Structures are given as C-alpha cells and as structure tokens.
Amino acid sequence: MMLARHAEDLFWAGRYIERAEDTARLLDVTYHGLLESPLLNAESAWRELLELLNLDQVFGAKGVPITDSAVTEFLVLDPKNAGSIVRSVARARDNARNVRERISTELWEAINTLFLELRARDLRADLEREPYQLYRFVKSRCQTISGVSAETMSRDDGWRFLLLGRMLERAEMTCRLLSVRFGRSNQAAVPSDLHYWMAVLKSVSAFEAYLRAHRAQIEPQDVLEFLLLSREFPRSVLFSLRASETELVRLGAETTPTRPERLLGRLRADLEFMDVHEVVESGLPAALDALQQGILAVADAVERHFFRAAAPPELHVFESA
C-alpha cells in the first residue's frame, strides 16, 4: 500500500522513460532507413512516423513542411511538443523528483543526469551533425535507467507501478508501430521490400532476434506475428502485456481481480490465441486498432482504480450570505 500520488508518479515516470526511448529508437531507424534507401519517399516516411506517434496533427498545426530537420527537431527538442524526447524526459524527472524519497539515490541520479545532460547539449547541432550519436545516447541512458531501477529498487508496489507504466507504454508503442506499418494498407499494397521490413524490426531492436527465430526469411506476416505474439522477445506486444499483467496481479487484492486486471487479462488472452493469418484475412486494421484501444482502456482503468483517490488540485472556495 502506498500513497496514490506516489504510485501515479512512478507509473508515469515509467511511461515517459519508455516513451523517450522508443521515440529515439524510431527516429534512429527512420533516419537511417532513409539514408540507406534514398529511393524511399522521405516525406511519406516522416509522415508515417508522425502518425505512428499520434503527433501528425500537432505537427501539422505548426504549418511547416515535412523535412528531415523539421520533424527530427520537433520530435527531439521542441518544448511545445508534449511528446518530444526533451519533454518526456523532463516529465519523467518531475515525477521522479516527487517520489525521490521512495526511489534509490542511484535511480534519481540516473534520471536527473539524463535530464541535465540533454539540457546542456546543443541538440540542434547534434541533429545536424551526428544524430546517430544523439539517439544512441538517449537509448543507452534510458537503458541505464532501466538497469539501475531493476538493480536498486525493492520489488515493492512502487517498483510494480514503475514497471507497469513502462510495459503498458511499450505495448502501446509497438501496437502503434504495427498499426501504421501494417494496418493502414490493404494486403496488396504491403511493401515487399526487404529493407522496409528490416527497418520495422530494427525500430524495436528485434532484427537479430527475429533472424534467430526465422532465419533470413523475412515475410511480412511472420514479422507481424513475431512482434505481436513472441513470448520471448521482450518488446513484443504479448510479452509486454504479460509482464504488465504479472505486476497488476501482484498489485491487486487477494480475493477478486481488480477491474484493470480483468480488462488486461481478457486483452492478453484474446491476443494470445489470435490466429494471425485469419486476422489478416478478415481485417487487420480493425484488429490492431481494437488492440490499441484495449491497451488504452487498461491504462485508464489503472488510473481510475489506483490513482482515482489522488485528487485534482482544483479547489473552489465559496462564501454565502
């Protein structure tokens, strides 16, 4: 049992760190994918990325054309973009600071250091000269944070909320990735280009793991199945959902499952027993969309069940004659 507010801070710290890392990873792959295959349409690649991150409208509102530098700056350092890496890290750091008494000094320092170092860099120059270094820096620091938290935090409720946040965010990100790469197009238009699918796998660091499972054959449906249903690869949707479920069960009551548990259990079961080929026949976009909505519903149920007690700060005072 812990303060609802602390649980909420840890949950969101987990989500924001994951978000920052996944954004860096996706940027890395998109950017280098374009470098390696100059025939690909850059604008549509960036547009797809923005859609994937659900930031296409926010970007559109800026009224600037889609170019390499505009999009990368938007996603990395734009303070007005709530989903930028800089903002995600800043928010994770605020969350962590609120629960500083609960997390280890090492974890606080890992998050705080990332925040301070990002702030100290000339990110615009980095993006111009060596984006690879920057993305690698962000990824590696986020992985450090992951490692430090795993090694220095007691497996108490605080830890569980931290992990739950990360896993749910990861599941949602991967789902979105699949939605954009697969779900938008109909069967016939799915690119058969090898490089395209390699990029998809690399964007979740799954390329090598996939090859070990499937050897050099890269079939779109196998990629889809791998990223959706692999029980072993830590970034697959199923893996993330199962990890989330484990923590949720431990956070719940002994007797009956909580509402988020029930929602997640059903979602995970539906996914686990999904026949990918059947789904592709009958309507992949709808299935992926439903999956994504399901994950959002679980996150919402977590908020309502555990944090609803944490009140909003809006206080009204009145007097009457």
Add this chain to the structure above:
Amino acid sequence: MTSDLFTDYQRGDFFDEVFDPQGEIRPHYRPLVERLRALPPDELLRRARLRDTILRNLGITFAVYGEAQGIERTWPLDLIPRIIPADEWRHVERGLVQRVRALNCFLEDLYLGERAALRDGVIPIWLVQSSAGFCREAYGIPVPRGAHCVVAGIDVVRDACGTYRVLEDNLRTPSGVSYVLENRATLTRVLPLVFAQHRVRPVNHYGASLLSALRNLAPASASDPPRIVVLTPGIYNSAYFEHAFLARQMGIELVEGRDLVVDDHVVFMRTTRGLSRVDVIYRRVDDEFLDPAVFRSDSILGVPGLLAAARAGNVSLANAIGNGVADDKAVYAYVPALIRFYLGEEPILPNVETYLLWEPDQRAKALSRLHELVIKPVDASGGYGIVIGPKATEEELAAVRKAVEAKPRGYIAQEVVALSRHPTLLDDAQRDGCRVEGRHIDLRPFVLTGEKIEVIPGGLTRVALRKDSLVVNSSQGGGSKDTWVLAADENGESV
C-alpha cells in the same frame, strides 16, 4: 617555534567559549584544542574537504530566500565542535523544561481554559488579542494531555558574563533538528579520534523520541499503534529536506495536503488500496494554510475539514494550532511572569533584557538610546526586519524611530547581547590553509513534549560566519557547529 592554529586568535571583549578571560583554555576544551594544534595544516584542509564530500553525498542542503538560482546550497558546518560540560547543560536543560511547561500551560489556559493569566493581569489582554499569532479558530480545539508544543526550538545565547539567556521561543514549526543529526553524523566521520576522546551524549535517538511524543498525542479513538504522518508543504519548501529526513527517521509516511482527505470528520490518506485512517499529524505547514475551509487562503497546501476533524477529537495535530501567540516577540517579555504564575517557580533561564515600547517610560528611554539597542518588530521571523542599533545607519535608525512612534505596540527593544564567541575555522586563501577566528554563536535546543518534557542534548549551534556579524540565521548566511554535551560521571562532573 612554529605557530599553530590558535596563535593569533583574538578573544576580543566577548565571552569566549574556549578561552577564559586570562587566555587559558577552559578545561572541557583542552583535549580538543591540543588535538587541533597537533594536526598539520593541510590535514585540517583535507578533513574540511572530506566534510564537504560527506555533506554533498548525504544531500544535505538548504535553500536561501532570494537566491536567483533557487537551488540548494551545501550546508555550512564548521569543523570545530562546540562543547558544553555536563553541569552547564543540566542547568540549561532544567530551564528549558520549565519554560516549555509554562508555555504549554499558557496555551491550554488561553484556548481551552479560563484565561487566568489574562484575567489576573499577568499579561495584558490587548497584547494577546492583537497578536498576529492569536488564533481564534483554535479556540475549543482539544489538545490531548495539553501538549500544545510537541516540538519547541528555544533559542539560547550567552551574554558577556557567560550567563545563558533565552533569546526567542519558536513554537510553531521550528526547524533545524535534522542538521543537528547530520552534523553529528558528519563530524564523527571527519574527526573520529577527537570524538572518541570525549564522552559525548548521543543525539540520534531524536526520531524515536519524537515518534514517542507524537504517539502520546493520539486521540482516544486512535488505533494501536496510532497512525502518524508528517505533513509537508512539498518539495519547494525550504525545509523539505528536514521533513523527508524526519519521516524516514521515524519510519512514517511523508504526505502533502492533497494526499489527505477528511470524511465525516475523520482524516484519511489516499492510498492505492483506498483510504487509510490517520490519527496524528506532525504538520510542518503553517496555521494559515492548514485548512482552506476555515482559513482565508486559496492554497492547496492544507486539508479541507482538518480543523473540524481535530475539534471532533478524531485527529491530533502537532504542533497545535495557535501557538504563534506564545512565541510572539511581545509575549516573550512576559514569559518569566507566566512561569511564576503557572508553576509558582522562579525562572531558571532569564530572558534577554527587554523593553516594552508600548509602555511610555520604557519607550522614551529606549528611543533615547536607539543606537545602543536592538529593535525587533513583533511580527517577524528568520531574523528579518531587525535593526541592530550599533550597526545601523542614520537612515535606518530614523526609519525605525518613525515606525515605533507610529505603532508602539508593534515593537520591542532589547539590549544588544554580546553573544559569546567560538573559535571557527575559516579558509585562508593566502596561506592556502586554515585559520581560526572568533565568531558569534547561539544555540537552538529542541524540546519535546511527550509523556515527559525531554530536551535533546545540545541542539543546533548556529554561527554568524561574517566577521563581527551577530546574525546567525542560515537563511542569511550563517553556519553551524556540532554541539557536544559531555556525559557526567557519578560526581556529576564531565567526563
């Protein structure tokens, strides 16, 4: 002959803690001074850096108002401890216990009793009624066992004769005890051999003592053990570090106002498993921000309905509401009279000689000697607003004269106490080493009212780091020393 740390030390015209008027080292300081003299100069510097590292790693910081960065500075701790022999401490301790006992009686009488001290003219009614700290909303809120001041910080100084006098009472949310504990932890690591040479009374039981005092406050309806929390205004408060520290020391939850909710006049914590009842709150939030349903404030630092819950006897607050009337600088002058009235005893620790500027004679005399006195507004804290006559400019004196004449009930005047001085280590950039100079100090002991009234041995010795300055508050550039109270042997002598 080589010179040592103390060769050029100037005692000046002040009571010096280490050197007596003949320039001899007082007996309880001899082992320390010898040891310090024996240390080579760069060794001392090395210890100083070790101290800095330890403090930084422990994260001991504090915030200074008005600093542009608004960030925390490392706590300034001097290497040379202040030592108090057993018999001296016994005297101070008895005086503090007596004083806090009388103050608790006064507050109980004022808010829950017949106001006998007012009725019998011991203290003027107008003084209490016009005091900013007099809290009419506290009227009738029960305080278990009359423990209004669970934690009191009574500031004590030594005058030119070496007499301990009370300078000021702090009965609302006194802070600084975390530094007492961290100073000790740091100094034992930096000067372990010196420490071992003395039998110093420990202070690290403070958390246990405070917890016990808070338990003693539990209302009748509390569970066993009572559920206790520390209520903090949050991370932007300058004393946040201490709030978190004490919560950790006591093993209890640190909460903010928004973590608590009152339902049917019972206080609960918002947890991931629903609402969990709270019985005692050690609150480090000021009265005016505690309950927006009662006090005129839009702040979210407090808990709506908290006062009604306390009235209903379902939760206890430490310290109680309304203590500000008793640490009011004007009421200060009457505390010796309150001791006599409520306890029938002579005060053991005297006040600093204080002039009440609303009494025409005293005002006339004080105004004629303005440049010799300290003028304090009744309503200030943290050392702000005080005018020290001998140090003030003509403009400052004229301004304060005008203020006093306009509102005599707003000011008191006190003799400048030549605060005692203590050798303090200063970095000497020229010699690339350290030198020792005398600096003015005071003492803030912490007094706990639980089942009994208990004083933590020593307390926070604050040092005015600026040469010749009398201002010791950390928020205005002061520092501190570890305070060692020596244990007594069978004869009551220091060991």
Add this chain to the structure above:
Amino acid sequence: MRFEIDYTSEFKYPEPVWESQNLLRACPTTDARQTLLHYELRTVPGARVHSYIDYWGTRVDAFGARAPHDRLSIHARSSVETRPTGPMAAAPAWKRLSDPAFVEAHLEYLSASRHTAWNEALRAEAERRAAPAGADIVGVVLSLHRMVGSSLAYVAGSTTVGVDVNDILRGRKGVCQDFAHLLIAMCRSLGIPARYVSGYLFSESSESEGEPQGECVKVKTHAWAEVAIPGAGWWGLDPTNRQEIGPRHVKIGHGRDYDDVLPLRGVYLGGGDHHLDVCVSIRRGASAQQQ
C-alpha cells in the same frame, strides 16, 4: 414573539463536485432577548454534522460530502422565542468611552477589521455627523445610524462581499452587510465599540399588531450592528431598515465583521462554478408568553 425558521441552501453544480467541506452559521443564539427552543439540521447527501461554539459564541455546524455529487441541500429548522427590549434610556457622558476598563472589555470591537477599515475621509464624515449631538454618546450613535440609513440606497445585489467600506460611503449604495459595516466603521472611528450581527428579520408585510399566526415571509439572512454604550450594554441598531432592533430580529451571532459570522463558507473539489440558492422562510408561531 415566537418564530419557526426554515433556512435552506441549495447548491447546484453543472458538473459533479466532490469532497466538499462546509461551515454553517444559521442557528439562532440564546441571550438576554431571545431563547432558542429547537434547532435541527439535515443535509442531502446526508452527512455527519459536528457542531461547536466558536470564539464569538456562535454555533457552527461543520459537515462534508465526500462522494461526487451534483447538488447539495442544507436544511436547518429552528424555533426561537424573542422578547422585546425597552428603549435605550441611558445617557452616559462621552468620557466614559475612555475608561480603561471599558476600553479593555471592548478591545476587539474598537479596531478596524478587514471589512471596517476606515480612512480619514470616513472618520471626518463621522465626526461631522456626530458634532451636533455633542458629548452625548447615544445621540451620536443615533445620528450616525440615521445618516447611514438615509445616505445609502438599498440595492440588492449591488455589491459583493468584500467591498471596501470607504467605497460604500462614496458610492452611497449597498446591501445590509454594507449598511452594517459602514455604521460600525463610523462608530469605531470615533472610539465607540461596535460589532456586526448576523441574523434573520421577520420583516413586516403588514404593519398591524396581532398578525395572524402561521403567516410566513421569505427573507435572506440579515445583518445589523450592536453598539456598546457604557453602563448600558449592547444596543442593537438596524441601519438598513432604519430602526432599533426589536422582537422581529432573530440573532444568530456577532463578531468584528462579516468574516467572523458569515452564514455559510466552504470548499469543494472539481467541477466548475456553482449555483447557489438561499431561502429563509420565517413563520410566526404560538407564543409561549403573552404579548
């Protein structure tokens, strides 16, 4: 006279609010001129009420509603018996006001407070109005009382609480709180202790004696002043209605000004604005004593 009083406050919130905490001061007091016979309070949603007497001697009912709700009703019913007081017969000399014992006993009602902070212009005006009455305290007070009553126009809703009393004098209009605050400020500026009273007025819908029992009028809570006359206690004056207090005035409590005795104060979380309807109905009952 005997009155049955029904005080109702209805909150409506466009969006649900939660964790509301309230302090109600609606219960008639018992003193030399009135006796509270009965008082009960009900709320919807139902709440545990904690009642206590505050520093000024007024009964306060504290209650809250934690769960989300989009309306809150507060219903207090009381019955009270009032007695007429005789006319002010005392005529103490002006210097009695500086008698130290008198001053000390009325200290809190002599200083300016948040709603009665007078400026030089107000004090000068008070002096001007008081001059003709000379050293007769009662005369001075009556003079001020009449002045306030005739200078200010009663305009419902014309001010919000918290209007500066000096602006009231200048603006020449207000509601009953303002009339009371102005009279109090003027008295205090001359060294005459005065306090603010909150209560109910069974306003006359017909002037005749022997109104039928059961007659009911709808009112708002009312405000008036009490002035301390050396040797004669507190004298109640209602500047809004230009009359002395009588048996139709039912007192709830007093304080330095509105802040000390305001009828309903509270906080709540969430939602947005609130809509509040306050309705007080007073009915004459069968009196226990002959008139």
